[in-house]
Amino acid sequence: MAQVSYLFKEVSLPQLKAACSGCSLKELCLPVGLGTDEIAELESFIHRGRAAKKGEYLYRAEAPFTSLYAVKAGCFKTSVISEDGREQVTGFHMSGEIIGMDAISTERHTCSAIALEDSEICEIPFVQLEELCRKIPALQRHFYKVMSREIVRDHGVMLLLGNMKAEERLAAFLLNLSQRFQSRGYSPRAFHLRMTREEIGSFLGMKLETVSRIFSRFQDERLIRVSNREIELLDMLRLKQLLNGCSSK
């Protein structure tokens, strides 16, 4: 059962949900231009089906780097810790996303990855991926794009943290999650948050009380419905307007 190659294509296609559930993946690999043999080779060295229980570290900062990890199912947070112990969540990662790329530069992990729910991951030994990239230009290109996309994402977070106010950040966060659930074939309107208010706050640069207050405010304004970690987006249009400095400006 060839189940991992989908990780090497763009993760924004609706078919991805099907891919995850284990059907034939050949067509999903075509965008990368891999043939059957090449898929086989890729899968020969990927360690599949490793499980991580909720709360478990996938890797810790400082640990020596050997592999990248592809989230196969579930959800992870990655975070960096400053010298004086402050945590900054750098991202939430769901199925189809590759994490650990920060570790390539120093050959040690610079952030930690923790499972937010019971999850499954694929381990991708880096040296072997590198070698295969040399043989398969399309795979090489694809992997460069994956790394580049992470840089673009980080720039987006910098914009969010540097320029937006709490309300806007939270709207952006919800819309981002919505879109990612949608691209995985789930409802973009209603979903379950895997992370605590504190983790959301750490990611968005605000305190957990502020996250809670703004959720409540959004609910009062009929923008969303919150019940615990269940979120329903009632008015995505207005949420988007909130992002772009209301209607004018």
Place this chain on the structure above:
Amino acid sequence: MAQVSYLFKEVSLPQLKAACSGCSLKELCLPVGLGTDEIAELESFIHRGRAAKKGEYLYRAEAPFTSLYAVKAGCFKTSVISEDGREQVTGFHMSGEIIGMDAISTERHTCSAIALEDSEICEIPFVQLEELCRKIPALQRHFYKVMSREIVRDHGVMLLLGNMKAEERLAAFLLNLSQRFQSRGYSPRAFHLRMTREEIGSFLGMKLETVSRIFSRFQDERLIRVSNREIELLDMLRLKQLLNGCSSK
């Protein structure tokens, strides 16, 4: 005059200043493991010596991607613009740094790069770099590391923007510049800022008035001396302590 290969090694060595001024670079390339032929090939397709005047765009967001750029001399800022027109400076880039990697993912630039002073850059056509990476594993690995380092840097900025207060951010900023000047063979104690207070503020997520006020406060406290854009770090130790939540905490 082989003058560009140094861009493909770690930029943290003191010899780099010498490298920039144009002496033989062979030894500087050894860390990447390139032979003479390979250096020649690398340099065969790199367009060297392109100049950019102060204020000039090196590339603009949305422009199609063809090349990465290595800063040979001078200084650039890169910035993203949100849909509603807010600018976030994502970085300041000096000699030896490679910019444009964000564009690989979508094959369009996602940020703009502007020269902060008269500068020189090398243009590196991406397809040819890719091809050479396939032939030279050490170069491939090195380029992965360059991209990874950018991700690590971005995570550091996220920590700064998400967790630190204005004073700490500015201290971190000055110390970071200091270190980068030092690694290029310049004084880590005194240097010239190439960017305006507003650009610093945009990068650090604060207003230009706040930047100015904190510079003044640092000066009052004998931490630094500021005169216009000339900076002198008088007490680097205390600046570092400022970073790590003062002495205690």
Place this chain on the structure above:
DNA sequence: TTGACGGTTTGATGTGGATCAAACGTACCG
């Protein structure tokens, strides 16, 4: 020299979000 302009400093005031504190809900576990 004069002016204009972009950048910087400094002051006065306002406010968004942090902090402190308490009560409440939910889930897990003996």
Place this chain on the structure above:
DNA sequence: CGGTACGTTTGATCCACATCAAACCGTCAA
């Protein structure tokens, strides 16, 4: 079942930084 722990909500207060405003300075061009 009841208790403990963890996460969440909500209120009251405070403060860091934004905003608004004015003066100042260095540079360049006429």
